[in-house]
Amino acid sequence: MVSHPDGRLDRRYAFVSDVPVRWSDMDAFGHINHARMVTLMEESRIQWLLSAGEAYAPLIKSAMIVHVDIRYQSQLRHEDSPLRVGMWIKNFRSVDFTIGYEIFGAAADDDARPACVASTQMAVVDIEKHSLRRLTDDEKGYLRAWSRE
Numbered sequence: 001m002v003s004h005p006d007g008r009l010d011r012r013y014a015f016v017s018d019v020p021v022r023w024s025d026m027d028a029f030g031h032i033n034h035a036r037m038v039t040l041m042e043e044s045r046i047q048w049l050l051s052a053g054e055a056y057a058p059l060i061k062s063a064m065i066v067h068v069d070i071r072y073q074s075q076l077r078h079e080d081s082p083l084r085v086g087m088w089i090k091n092f093r094s095v096d097f098t099i100g101y102e103i104f105g106a107a108a109d110d111d112a113r114p115a116c117v118a119s120t121q122m123a124v125v126d127i128e129k130h131s132l133r134r135l136t137d138d139e140k141g142y143l144r145a146w147s148r149e
């Protein structure tokens with residue numbers, strides 16, 4: 001688990017990142033554009049995966065997205081910046097894992113309902129062979145450690 005930038009330890013998530021909302025992330029109605037939400041999730045995910053360090057570089061460099069699911073529960077706007085993105089491993093199988101996301105506006109209370117709930121399923125590939133590969137035991141241990149209890 002990680003400390004949120006303001007010093008709180010958020011036990012619901014394996015990793016929490018703050019992602020600024022750019023003016024270009026907005027749509028004509030003043031909401032964060034759907035495609036841009038996927039990009040903001042990617043920025044958060046990259047922060048998390050890079051924090052794992054070199055030991056997990058093969059996992060990070062070989063993971064590709066195979067499915068994205070996003071459910072909006074309330075509006076997010078530019079004034080909600082930076083978004084607070086909590087992430088954890090929802091599950092993993094022999095060749096893939098799923099990251100869960102709960103996304104909040106900057107002013108959201110600790111007990112607030114997330115404005116957006118999402119997930120990305122990541123398949124692990126052997127880059128040289130261009131085929132799926134199995135997670136190693138070390139990778140499974142890492143993913144298990146970042147799962148919700």
